[in-house]
Amino acid sequence: MWLLLLLLTLSIITYILIKRTVTSVTHTPAWLLWLVVMTPPIAWTVWYMVMDEEKSIPLVWIILPLFICFITYGWLISIGRILTKNQDSQNYSLFPNLEKKIKTLENPVFIRPITATEEQSLRNCFPWGVYYLQNLDYRPQAILCRGKLRIAPEKAYQSIKTNIERVFGDRFLILFQESLQGQPFFALVANPWAKSQQKEPEQPTTRPLFALGLLLLTLLTTTIIGTEIAGISVEQWQENLRLLLNGLPYSLGVIIILGIHELSHYLTAIRYKVITTLPYFIPIPFFLGTFGAFIQIKSPIPHRQALFDVGIAGPLGGFMVTVPILLWGLSLSKVVPLVEESNLLSLQAFDPRGSFLFAIFAKLVFGSSFIAEKAIHLHPLAIAGYVGLIITALNLMPVGQLDGGHIVHGMFGQRAAIIIGQFTRLFVLALGIIRQEFLLWAILLFFMPTSEQTALNDVTELDDRRDILGLFSLALLIMILLPLPGTLAQWLNL
Structure with a gap:
C-alpha cells in the first residue's frame, strides 16, 4: 500500500513540476511528458509488487528505464519546442515566465520592425567607450546587439539601458547576456508590460x-x-x-x-x-x-x-x-x-x-x-x-x-x-x-x-x-x- 501512495505522491509532484516549467518552452502535451517521466517509477513499483520487497531490484532495471525515458523526454521536448534555436549557438533565451505572459496576450508579442531612423537612434544608444556595437541581428522575438564591452558590465548595462529607455520608452526589455563563447551581448525583447501592449487590466498577483x-x-x-x-x-x-x-x-x-x-x-x-x-x-x-x-x-x-x-x-x-x-x-x-x-x-x-x-x-x-x-x-x-x-x-x-x-x-x-x-x-x-x-x-x-x-x-x-x-x-x-x-x-x- 505504501508503494502506491508513494507513486501517487510522485505522480502529482511530477505533473505540477512539468506544468510549471517545461510546458512554457514546448507544445508537447504535459500528460505525454508526465507519462514518460513516470514510466521508470511505475516499472520499479511493478517489480516490488510482483517480487518480494526484500529482494533488491536489479541495477539494469533501474538504469535502462531511466536511460530510455530520459532520451525520449528530451526528444519530445525538442520536437515541440516553441522558440527556434539559433544555429550559431548564441544564447538569447527568454524567460519562461515571459513566454507564458506572451501566450496569455490576445496577440503574441513579437518585435515590431524598426525604421531606418529608429535603427540609427538605437545604434547611437551604444557609446563607443561603453559598448562598441558591431552589428544588429534581427530575430522574430528579439533584436540582438553584438559588439565589444569596454567598461565594467554593471556600468555598461545601466548606461545602455538608460539610453534605450530615453529613446524608446518602455517598448523594450533590455537583456544583457553572454553567448556560449563568453561574449556579452544585448537583446531587445518586446515588453509585454509596456503601456502600449496592455489590452486588459492586469490580474491581481496577490490573493x-x-x-x-x-x-x-x-x-x-x-x-x-x-x-x-x-x-x-x-x-x-x-x-x-x-x-x-x-x-x-x-x-x-x-x-x-x-x-x-x-x-x-x-x-x-x-x-x-x-x-x-x-x-x-x-x-x-x-x-x-x-x-x-x-x-x-x-x-x-x-x-x-x-x-x-x-x-x-x-x-x-x-x-x-x-x-x-x-x-x-x-x-x-x-x-x-x-x-x-x-x-x-x-x-x-x-x-x-x-x-x-x-x-x-x-x-x-x-x-x-x-x-x-x-x-x-x-x-x-x-x-x-x-x-x-x-x-x-x-x-x-x-x-x-x-x-x-x-x-x-x-x-x-x-x-x-x-x-x-x-x-x-x-x-x-x-x-x-x-x-x-x-x-x-x-x-x-x-x-x-x-x-x-x-x-x-x-x-x-x-x-x-x-x-x-x-x-x-x-x-x-x-x-x-x-x-x-x-x-x-x-x-x-x-
Whole structure:
C-alpha cells in the first residue's frame, strides 16, 4: 500500500513540476511528458509488487528505464519546442515566465520592425567607450546587439539601458547576456508590460484570501498526519477531536519552516521590486500532509545579484528556523537500541548517522547517552525538524529552477550552472543506487529542466561576500546529504 501512495505522491509532484516549467518552452502535451517521466517509477513499483520487497531490484532495471525515458523526454521536448534555436549557438533565451505572459496576450508579442531612423537612434544608444556595437541581428522575438564591452558590465548595462529607455520608452526589455563563447551581448525583447501592449487590466498577483484558505487547509492536513505520527489512529481522533491537538507539534513545525522559507523568498523579491504572488501552501491528506509551498515570480529578475539573493533567502531562512525546531524536538525524543531496520526512513528507531549534520545535532542534544549501537525514537516535533532539513537540502540542489540552481547561476553564470546541474543529477543518481531513499530525488532532478529563469543583466558577477555565502549553502547541502564519516563517528563514539 505504501508503494502506491508513494507513486501517487510522485505522480502529482511530477505533473505540477512539468506544468510549471517545461510546458512554457514546448507544445508537447504535459500528460505525454508526465507519462514518460513516470514510466521508470511505475516499472520499479511493478517489480516490488510482483517480487518480494526484500529482494533488491536489479541495477539494469533501474538504469535502462531511466536511460530510455530520459532520451525520449528530451526528444519530445525538442520536437515541440516553441522558440527556434539559433544555429550559431548564441544564447538569447527568454524567460519562461515571459513566454507564458506572451501566450496569455490576445496577440503574441513579437518585435515590431524598426525604421531606418529608429535603427540609427538605437545604434547611437551604444557609446563607443561603453559598448562598441558591431552589428544588429534581427530575430522574430528579439533584436540582438553584438559588439565589444569596454567598461565594467554593471556600468555598461545601466548606461545602455538608460539610453534605450530615453529613446524608446518602455517598448523594450533590455537583456544583457553572454553567448556560449563568453561574449556579452544585448537583446531587445518586446515588453509585454509596456503601456502600449496592455489590452486588459492586469490580474491581481496577490490573493490573500486564497493564500489564507490554502494555509488553513494545510494546517488541517498536517495536523491529521501529525496525529497519526503521534500514534493515534483515525478511529480514535474521530471519536475524540481533542486528540487532534497531539498533531500540532508536527503540524506547526512544518508550517513554520515552510512559511519562513517562502516568506524569505517573497520579501527578498519585493525588495528588488520583482512582482510575485503570496506564498501558497499545497495541502494533501496523506504522506507529509503537504507538498510544500511556493511563490510564483511574475516579472523578470533585474540582475544576477537579485537572482542569487531571492534564491538563497528561502533555504537560509528556512534553515535558521529548522535548527531550533529540530533541537527542541530532539530534546523531546528518546534514545533507543539500534535495530537492523534503523535508517533515515525509520522514525521509531531513527539512525541519524546517515546525515552528517543530523548526527552532530543528535550528539549535541543527547551527549554521552547517544553512542554506538543506539538510535532515536523521534518526537513529532523532531520529525518536523527532519522534514525541514530535507526541504533545505532538496531546494539547495544546484539544478534548474530549484533555489540551488538560482544560487549557482548567480555565482557562476548560466552556462556554468547548466554544467553543474548535469553533474549534480549524475551524483544524486549514483547516490540513489547506493541509498534507495535518494532514488526519488534522482528521478525528480533528472526530469527537471536544466535551464531556469535568467536575469535581465546576466553578465555582472557577484561580490565576494555573496560568493562566500553561496559556497556555504553548497557546503550545507553536502553536510545534510552525506553520512557521518567513519573516523569522526569513532572519535564521537557513534
